Amino acid sequence: MRRALFITIVILIALPAIAQETAQETAPETITPDQLWTAMLHGNQQFVAGKITYDHLKEERKLFREHQLPPITVLACSDSRVPPELVFNQSLGALFVIRTAGNVADEFGLGSIEYAIANGYTKLIVVLGHENCGAVTASLGGGDPGTSSLKALATRIRSSFIGIPYDPKDAANVRKAVEANTRASAAQLLAGSALIRDAVATGKVKIMTAYYDLDEGNVKNVD
Secondary structure, three states: OOHHHHHHHHHHHHHHHHHHHHHHOOOHHHHHHHHHHHHHHHHHHHHHHOOOOOOOOOHHHHHOOOOOOOEEEEEEOOOOOOHHHHHOOOOOOOOEEEOOOOOOOHHHHHHHHHHHHHOOOOEEEEEEEOOHHHHHHHHHHOOOOOOOOHHHHHHHHOOOOOOOOOOOOOHHHHHHHHHHHHHHHHHHHHHOOOOHHHHHHHHOEEEEEEEEOOOOEEEEEEE
């Protein structure tokens, strides 16, 4: 009973679009990944319009002091221009965020996502790429970076460049590479983790891939 109440509070406070559209008629446990994604896109449109507000932070800090149950995990790039909480207009308690350059997940990123699933948090995983990603653009340059860690990152990203030329000066080519890397990052979550794979196969969790436009602030699905 307490868990159900807590889920309801998370939905009402952290995901207001879901609350308006479904909370009156749907049990919290049956909120679907697609409904969560709709709420995320609604929040993004508020961000695009410049109408985001965080005026309940004091109450939220108290609410989430002892517990969390974020229904959405976001694997995003570390780029300072793409903070998921702002991009999707979500406050405390809504998002479980993993950020690395190029939005790729190593074993620690996989472990973080597994933690969120194993604890019953996550229903939706969003892999978020973005326009002019520096890590992807640098990887398109073709040269090896100066450290072993950077080389490992570039090698991972380049593994998605099937049929994409090494040309970082062509904006259309960079976008293709970003989208390809985003899709590959989602596929690597499945390939690298039996726990994630099983959660997706059983319908417990859904993975969405998305692309963020720096100019307009819009988020769109990557097919």
